[in-house]
Amino acid sequence: MISLHYGGLRLKSRYLLSPLAGFTNLPFRRIVHELGGVGLGTTDLVNARSLLERRPKALDLIATHPDDSPFAVQIFGHDPCCMRDAAQFLEEYGVDSIDINMGCPVDKVTKTGGGSALMRLPICDVGGPVDDFQLCHSADAAEGTPLAPSAVATLVRSVVDAVRVPVTVKMRLGWDETQITAPRFAREFEQAGVAAIAIHGRTRAQGFSGSVDRSGIRRVVEAVERIPVIGNGDVRTVDDAARMLDETGCTGVSIGRGALANPWIFRQLVQWEQTGTYDPPGGFDDRLQLLRRQFAYLCELHPEPRAIVMFRKMGHWYLRGMRVRPHLRHQFQLAATSSELEVALAAIQTAGPHGVSRSGVLPDLHVPVPSGPVERW
Numbered sequence: 001m002i003s004l005h006y007g008g009l010r011l012k013s014r015y016l017l018s019p020l021a022g023f024t025n026l027p028f029r030r031i032v033h034e035l036g037g038v039g040l041g042t043t044d045l046v047n048a049r050s051l052l053e054r055r056p057k058a059l060d061l062i063a064t065h066p067d068d069s070p071f072a073v074q075i076f077g078h079d080p081c082c083m084r085d086a087a088q089f090l091e092e093y094g095v096d097s098i099d100i101n102m103g104c105p106v107d108k109v110t111k112t113g114g115g116s117a118l119m120r121l122p123i124c125d126v127g128g129p130v131d132d133f134q135l136c137h138s139a140d141a142a143e144g145t146p147l148a149p150s151a152v153a154t155l156v157r158s159v160v161d162a163v164r165v166p167v168t169v170k171m172r173l174g175w176d177e178t179q180i181t182a183p184r185f186a187r188e189f190e191q192a193g194v195a196a197i198a199i200h201g202r203t204r205a206q207g208f209s210g211s212v213d214r215s216g217i218r219r220v221v222e223a224v225e226r227i228p229v230i231g232n233g234d235v236r237t238v239d240d241a242a243r244m245l246d247e248t249g250c251t252g253v254s255i256g257r258g259a260l261a262n263p264w265i266f267r268q269l270v271q272w273e274q275t276g277t278y279d280p281p282g283g284f285d286d287r288l289q290l291l292r293r294q295f296a297y298l299c300e301l302h303p304e305p306r307a308i309v310m311f312r313k314m315g316h317w318y319l320r321g322m323r324v325r326p327h328l329r330h331q332f333q334l335a336a337t338s339s340e341l342e343v344a345l346a347a348i349q350t351a352g353p354h355g356v357s358r359s360g361v362l363p364d365l366h367v368p369v370p371s372g373p374v375e376r377w
């Protein structure tokens, strides 16, 4: 099997779970690891400042378990000192790797200067080295003012230098089609010491529209000298992953929405790599079993009433994809205790899917993404 290393960390495969805020929580990551084939799971993006303030929500997001190994935490922010301190906290906490978010297009994140806003060029790109004093005071600049690219590279270096675990960056191709900054940043971040770059082949302005630009990903692969580049975007099947590897020359592939729709995809990819063929994904009953297990894992983290409320979103999405009839989905949503939930699930199991075969492959599941002008996300 082709191996993938993040610095000294050998990943279990070169197929990685991409963070999907609200979905790729610990219970889901455990499920994916149990099904096999995944090289690394990453948490949802976590605000670096909230981690330093030990906010309960941020601490919830970094919860882990021995089955969730190896695991990375993704942080976002634009204040270099805050990012550095958060990274040190995470290292002490025991993460295997730290990922810096430079891809999030959501306004709440970009207006503070974090996420994909870090890829934006300022009107005057001043360049040149930035010293530690400037670095720690660059955060005092008006929030949302783009940092100079040299300051972004220095931010990344300050995180890399502060920890021994590998640091990676996940980014988009750039802010918009006039600012395709990913190749340049990838090169600079490699020099700053990052262990890998993951690249979603869309610009921030594209949001999730259109299709992924694999030639843009290829340019990032060509821009770096030795670190692995992880291609990301629109991989839903083994054929899609093969195309990503083939057309971009990337070392690994990370999969987000495709893994939610088919959590068996990592196992399929490893089987394909080893034998040229692969088993079909699980069917209706396997999915229902995953759903029950995921809920049990959530109950290990939260008291039952909270776990039930938290599980409604994931459950809604799962059950729609499983073609469960609306009245049964409604019954699931009304359950207020785990025994009511079990009654609802038993009814769902008896009824089976609507309009598709119980043992066959479930139809492609659609994961909702924000829509409308990206400026209003």
Ligand SMILES: Cc1cc2nc3c(=O)[nH]c(=O)nc-3n(C[C@H](O)[C@H](O)[C@H](O)COP(=O)(O)O)c2cc1C
Pocket (backbone or CB within 6 Å): 018, 019, 020, 021, 022, 043, 044, 045, 074, 101, 103, 104, 170, 200, 232, 233, 234, 235, 254, 255, 256, 257, 258, 367, 368, 369
């Ligand atoms: C609902 C949702 C939440 C996401 N949350 C994150 C996140 O927290 N951090 C991040 O880097 N990317 C996030 N992404 C982007 C994905 O990781 C990924 O780059 C993108 O969905 C394209 O890959 P895919 O086609 O395999 O899903 C999110 C995407 C979606 C749809």
